[in-house]
Every structure is written in C-alpha cells, then in structure tokens.
Amino acid sequence: xxxxxxxxxxxxxxxxxxQGIVMLGIWPESMVPGxxxxxxxxxxxxxxxxxxxxxxxSFKHLIIGLIISLIIGTLMGVLLATVKSADxxxxxxxxxxxxxxxxxxxxxxxxxxxxxxxxxIFVVIIGGTFVMAMNMRIGIKNxxxxxxxxxxxxxxxxFDLFFKIIIPASIPHAVTGVRLAWAFSWRALMAAEMLSxxxxxxxxxxxxSDFNNMALVIGIIIIIGVIGSVVDQLVFQRIENKVxxxxxxxx
Amino acid sequence: MSxxxxxxxxxxxxxxxxxxxxxxxxxxxxxxSIHNGEFVSLLGTSGCGKSTLLSMIAGLSKPSSGSxxxxxxxxxxxxxxxxxxxxEPALFPWMSVKENVTFPLRxxxxxxxxxxxxxxxxxxxxxxxxxxxxxxxLSGGMQQRVAIARALAMDANLLLMDEPxxxxxxxxxxxxxxELEKIWMETQKTIVFVTHSIREAVKLSDRIMIMxxxxxxxxxxxxxxxxxxxxxxxxxxxxxxxxxxxxxEIDNVMKEELQYANHR
Numbered sequence: 219x220x221x222x223x224x225x226x227x228x229x230x231x232x233x234x235x236x237q238g239i240v241m242l243g244i245w246p247e248s249m250v251p252g253x254x255x256x257x258x259x260x261x262x263x264x265x266x267x268x269x270x271x272x273x274x275x276s277f278k279h280l281i282i283g284l285i286i287s288l289i290i291g292t293l294m295g296v297l298l299a300t301v302k303s304a305d306x307x308x309x310x311x312x313x314x315x316x317x318x319x320x321x322x323x324x325x326x327x328x329x330x331x332x333x334x335x336x337x338x339i340f341v342v343i344i345g346g347t348f349v350m351a352m353n354m355r356i357g358i359k360n361x362x363x364x365x366x367x368x369x370x371x372x373x374x375x376x377f378d379l380f381f382k383i384i385i386p387a388s389i390p391h392a393v394t395g396v397r398l399a400w401a402f403s404w405r406a407l408m409a410a411e412m413l414s415x416x417x418x419x420x421x422x423x424x425x426x427s428d429f430n431n432m433a434l435v436i437g438i439i440i441i442i443g444v445i446g447s448v449v450d451q452l453v454f455q456r457i458e459n460k461v462x463x464x465x466x467x468x469x
Numbered sequence: 470m471s472x473x474x475x476x477x478x479x480x481x482x483x484x485x486x487x488x489x490x491x492x493x494x495x496x497x498x499x500x501x502s503i504h505n506g507e508f509v510s511l512l513g514t515s516g517c518g519k520s521t522l523l524s525m526i527a528g529l530s531k532p533s534s535g536s537x538x539x540x541x542x543x544x545x546x547x548x549x550x551x552x553x554x555x556x557e558p559a560l561f562p563w564m565s566v567k568e569n570v571t572f573p574l575r576x577x578x579x580x581x582x583x584x585x586x587x588x589x590x591x592x593x594x595x596x597x598x599x600x601x602x603x604x605x606x607l608s609g610g611m612q613q614r615v616a617i618a619r620a621l622a623m624d625a626n627l628l629l630m631d632e633p634x635x636x637x638x639x640x641x642x643x644x645x646x647x648e649l650e651k652i653w654m655e656t657q658k659t660i661v662f663v664t665h666s667i668r669e670a671v672k673l674s675d676r677i678m679i680m681x682x683x684x685x686x687x688x689x690x691x692x693x694x695x696x697x698x699x700x701x702x703x704x705x706x707x708x709x710x711x712x713x714x715x716x717x718e719i720d721n722v723m724k725e726e727l728q729y730a731n732h733r
Contacts, residue, residue, distance in 0.1 A: 367529055368559035372573035372623060373549040382572075386563045465562045466605040 251433040260437040268422070269441070275417035276407060279335060283342025284403045288396060291347045295354020295395070305355070316348040320406030324413050338410040338418070345406025346399035353398065357391025358384060393461045397454035404446055471502035472659055473526065473627065478535035480521055494684035495521050499535070501678065501687065503661065505626070508653055510662045510670040510677045512711070514719060518685025519663045520556075523631050526661060527553045539627060549573065551627040552620040556635055558612035560604040566591065566615050567600040573623040590618035593652065610641045617645075621652065628660045634669070646672055650698055667711050671695075671704045679711065681718045683725070689714055 233253050240252040247255070263269030294312065298305045323344050327337040361384050369383045411420025419438055426434035480496040496518040503509050511519040524530050526537055528547040537544045539551065547553075552573070560569045570587040578586075591597040594614035596607075604612055613636060620628060634642045650673055653660055664670050670677045671693055679689040691711060695703050 364555060364557060364559045365561060367547075368553070368555065369561075369572075370529065371527055371547040371551070371553040372619075373547075373576070374572075383561065386561070389563065464603055464605060 248430060248432060251436060255433040256437045256440070259431070259433040260441070263422075263434070263437070268417075269419075269438075271417045272419045272422045273441070273445070275421075276411065276419045279338045279342055279411070279418065280403060280407050283339045283407070284346055284400060286339070287343045287346030287399055287403060288350055290343070291350025291395065291399060292354050292392070294347070294351035296358065298351065298355040299358035309355075312348050312351055315344075316352060320345040320402070321409035323406075324410055327410065328413065333413075333415045335414075338407065338414050341410035342403045342407050346403040349402050350395045350399040353391050353395025354388065357388030357395070360391065361387040390458075390461050390465050390467055393454075393458050397450065397458055400454060401446070401450065404442075404449075408442060472505040472507075472540055473501075473503040473661070474536075474538045475499055475501040475503075475522075475526070476536050476538075478522070478525065478532045478537060480518065480525065480530075481533050496532075497684035497686050499685075499687060503659060503676075505659055506657045508660045508662065508673055508675045510664055510674040511680060512664055512667065512670045512677050512715075513680030513685070514682055514715070514722065515665060517680040517682040519680055520631050521685070523553075523629050523661060523663050526627075527551060527629050529553075549577075549623060550625050551629060552623040552625040554613075554617055554620045554628070554630045554633040556632045558604070558609070558616040560612055560615055560619075562604050565601050565603055566596065566607070569604070569615060570619045570622050573619065586622050586624075587618075590622045591615070593621070594618045594648070610637045613637060614645070617649075621656075626658055628658050630660065631663045632665070633662075635664075642669075647698065649673065654697060667708050667715070668704060671707045671711065672699050672701075677711065679714055679718075682722055688718065 236253055240247070240250055260269070263272075294308075298309050298312070320341055323341050324337075327340045331337040331340060365383055365387050366379070369379055374382060407418075408420040408423070411418035412424040414421050416422065416425070419442055423435060423438045423442075426432075426438065478496060478499040479494070482493045482495055484491045484493050499522060501509075511522060513519050521530070525532055526539075526544065528544045528551070544551075560566075561572070564572065567584065567587050570590060571583040574583045574586060588597055588600065591600055594617055596611060596614055596618065599607060599611065599615075604615070607615065613633065617633060620630075634645050637645060646669060649660075652658075653673075660673075662670075662673060674693050677689075677691040677693060678687045679691055680686065681688045691714075693707060695707070
C-alpha cells in the first residue's frame with residue numbers, strides 16, 4: 219500500500235475518532251470543538267484574509283530572523299572550529315545556551331525592545347543561532363583528513379585550503395544546521411508572537427484563546443504544524459538529501 | 470648526486486597508553502638514493518612503515534631525525550613538485566571529475582589550458598566521457614583512475630603512489646599496471662611506489678626496496694633487470710626470489726609475536 223493511502227486512512231480515522239468524542243458530549247463544544255467547527259474557522263480566516271496576513275507576518279519575522287541567525291551561527295561555528303581557546307570558552311556557553319528554551323528569552327526581549335517586531339525577531343535569532351553554530355563547528359572539525367592531505371599535496375594552503383576545501387567539505391553538516399535552525403526558529407517564533415501585538419499566527423492564537431474561540435485555537439495549531447512539516451519535507455529534506463547524495467554520504 | 474636523497478631517517482611515534490608513554494619506532498636508519506627517472510617500489514608487509522616513509526617524502530609529515538631532499542633541497546612541506554596518489558581516491562565530492570583534475574592547475578594557467586590538460590589525462594585513464602559526472606556516480610576503480618589522472622595532471626617530476634591499485638579488482642589492476650608502466654616510459658617521471666604485492670613490484674620497478682617491520686628498515690635493495698614492457702610470464706622467477714627474502718621476515722615477525730604472547 220502506498221504511503222499516501224496509509225496516511226489518508228490514518229487521518230480519516232483520526233478525524234472520525236475526534237468527531238466521535240465530541241458527539242459523546244462529555245465536554246462542552248467551547249472546550250472541545252468538532253472538526254467541522256475548526257474547518258469553518260480556518261475557512262473564515264482565509265476568506266476575510268486575516269489568516270493570510272498572519273501567515274505573511276509570521277514568515278516575515280521568520281525569514282529575517284532566520285537569515286540573521288544563520289549568518290551569526292555560521293561565523294560562530296567557524297570561530298569555534300578554528301580557534302581552540304574560543305571553543306574552550308565560548309563553546310561551553312553556546313552549549314549551555316542551546317539548552318535554554320527560546321520562550322525564556324521573550325520577557326527579556328519585551329523589556330529591551332517593547333512589544334515590537336524587533337522583539338519577535340530577536341527571539342527568532344536566538345532560537346536558530348546556537349544550533350547552527352554547533353553544526354557548523356562539527357562540520358568543519360569533521361572534514362576528512364584525507365581531503366586536507368590531498369589538497370595540500372596539490373599546493374593548496376591557508377585561505378585557499380579553507381575556502382576551497384574545508385568549507386565545501388563541511389556543507390552537509392551546515393545543511394543539517396540550517397534545517398535544525400529553521401525548526402528551532404519556527405518554534406521560537408510562535409512563542410514570541412503569542413506575547414506580541416500581531417499580525418502573526420502566534421498572536422492570533424493567543425487572541426483566539428483570550429476570546430475563548432477554541433475552534434480557531436485548534437485551527438491555528440493545525441496550520442502551524444502543517445506549515446512546519448511541509449517546509450521541512452519539501453524544502454529542507456530535499457536539499458539535505460541532494461547534498462548528502464552529491465557528497466557521497468547517503469546510506 | 471641522486472635526485473631523491475634519504476639520509477639516516479628515523480621516525481618514531483608517541484603512543485599514550487593508560488599507564489605509560491611508549492615510543493614506537495616506525496622507521497629506523499633509512500638510507501635511500503633514487504635517481505631521476507627511476508621507478509622504485511617500497512615493498513613490505515603491513516606495518517613496516519612504507520606508507521610512513523612515503524608520507525614523509527610527500528612532505529606531509531616530518532622525520533624524527535635525518536633528512537630527505539629532492540633535487541638538492543630539503544623537503545619541508547607538500548607542494549607542486551611532487552604529486553601523490555593515495556590508497557583511497559580522495560576526490561572532492563562537490564567537484565565534478567573535470568574540476569577535480571583541474572584543481573591542482575588552477576593557479577598555473579588559464580581555464581582553456583586546464584581543460585585541455587584534464588581531458589588529456591582523463592583520456593589516458595579512459596574516463597573522458599565522465600568528465601562532467603560527480604565522483605559519487607563512479608565506481609571505486611573509476612574514482613581511483615581519476616585520482617591518478619589528477620596526480621599526472623600536476624605534471625610533477627616526482628610521483629608518489631601509496632598502494633594506488635590496492636582497492637581495485639584483479640583485471641582493472643592489471644590494466645592499470647600496464648597503463649602506469651606505459652605512462653612512466655613516456656613521461657620519464659621518477660616514481661616511488663608503495664605496495665605489498667610482490668608481483669606488482671616486480672612488474673613495475675627498476676628497484677625494489679624490501680622492508681622489514683618493527684622497526685621498519687630496508688633489508689634489501691633488489692634490482693629488476695627485465696626488459697619493458699614486462700610480460701607476466703617473465704616475472705615468476707624474481708617473484709620467488711623476493712618471496713624467499715620476505716618469508717624469512719614474516720617468520721621472524723611471527724616468532725616475535727609468539728614470544729610476546731607467551732611472555733604475557
């Protein structure tokens with residue numbers, strides 16, 4: 219059976235189960251809305267464009283933040299991989315920061331930047347930077363010694379060796395870093411937007427919750443999940459697979 | 470004055486074990502003179518330090534003591550005056566076959582010349598139609614041939630080869646040996662060739678340096694005076710002679726190993 223068929227059956231069953239639970243009437247619809255109510259809310263949101271503005275707003279924050287975090291993360295990773303003292307000092311801090319959930323930065327961002335888009339972007343940057351840095355570092359550190367030896371026998375050294383061999387050889391790890399940075403940033407973005415003043419999916423989510431619109435809350439959660447997995451599978455996994463294949467690292 | 474001159478070279482490695490720090494003597498008092506245009510093999514069992522010696526000639530590592538000089542200049546670092554073919558192809562996977570072969574030429578000439586040279590050597594190893602493929606699309610044997618084309622494209626007078634055909638199947642190996650012999654006769658390069666195959670050494674070399682292990686030393690400087698191109702049938706006699714020398718060596722190593730095992 220093809221995967222797509224399995225998936226369709228799975229989701230149909232899930233929705234039927236959901237509808238069944240709602241029809242049992244244990245909880246009021248204001249707490250557990252049915253699938254139809256959720257679909258209606260999503261439809262209405264797209265019809266009056268509010269959800270479209272939210273998605274556009276969210277992507278704007280994400281893209282700006284992600285790009286900045288990738289640049290900072292790459293530079294940090296290169297620094298950690300090439301300067302031993304930096305690795306021994308800054309490296310330990312980045313490792314610690316990587317384990318701090320992004321939402322922790324939200325109060326700080328609000329105090330520094332107020333309820334502005336800069337706050338959101340700040341949190342997104344923090345979300346993506348460290349994981350990118352760690353992956354870039356591993357990528358550079360794991361360049362196969364045989365590539366370095368071969369390049370040196372062909373007269374490559376210094377900057378040439380670094381930019382022509384070490385950086386390209388670390389691309390597979392860097393791509394994984396980008397993919398993880400996207401995933402981390404996307405989570406951070408939602409956390410930050412929930413405490414912001416829109417537009418953005420996170421903002422609308424917390425707004426809907428304030429007005430007790432559970433159907434919209436669930437609708438937005440679904441949208442966040444769908445966007446997350448679609449971007450991951452259609453964009454990043456494809457790039458990653460291509461790179462791994464080209465670099466001969468496919469299993 | 471010989472072209473490649475190796476004088477009293479020792480190489481030892483530190484081995485850190487939990488309790489003590491041992492020094493392993495990998496090579497001991499190596500003296501070797503190689504003339505311009507000579508084809509010399511380093512032959513020995515695994516662990517005799519033949520690859521270590523080659524790596525020092527390449528300038529990738531330094532002797533612990535002694536000196537290695539090329540055309541009168543001490544070898545301090547790797548460089549374009551000596552090209553190396555490793556056991557593994559070591560092609561850069563993000564570059565096409567052609568880009569791999571032109572890599573050592575980048576700073577020396579314009580694009581057009583680079584391409585012509587790359588195609589010339591790719592033709593020599595019969596892979597010109599794969600010029601625009603990427604390494605992962607080629608078999609292991611084809612990749613190794615690209616690596617050989619790349620080393621030849623550098624056009625260094627000294628060609629260092631570290632068991633270059635080790636990973637190839639028997640037929641490809643024989644074809645590549647014939648090919649290398651031909652290339653060597655045409656280009657008059659100096660070749661230092663590491664191998665553990667007696668047949669390969671006899672087939673290709675002017676001189677075979679037979680090495681022993683623990684510590685690695687040269688136990689015999691064996692001249693091969695067969696006319697070229699060499700035929701398989703002429704090789705058998707010399708092979709046996711060398712085998713006899715190596716056999717003693719292998720027995721010694723075995724004995725030593727048994728003694729060590731018994732003393733524990």
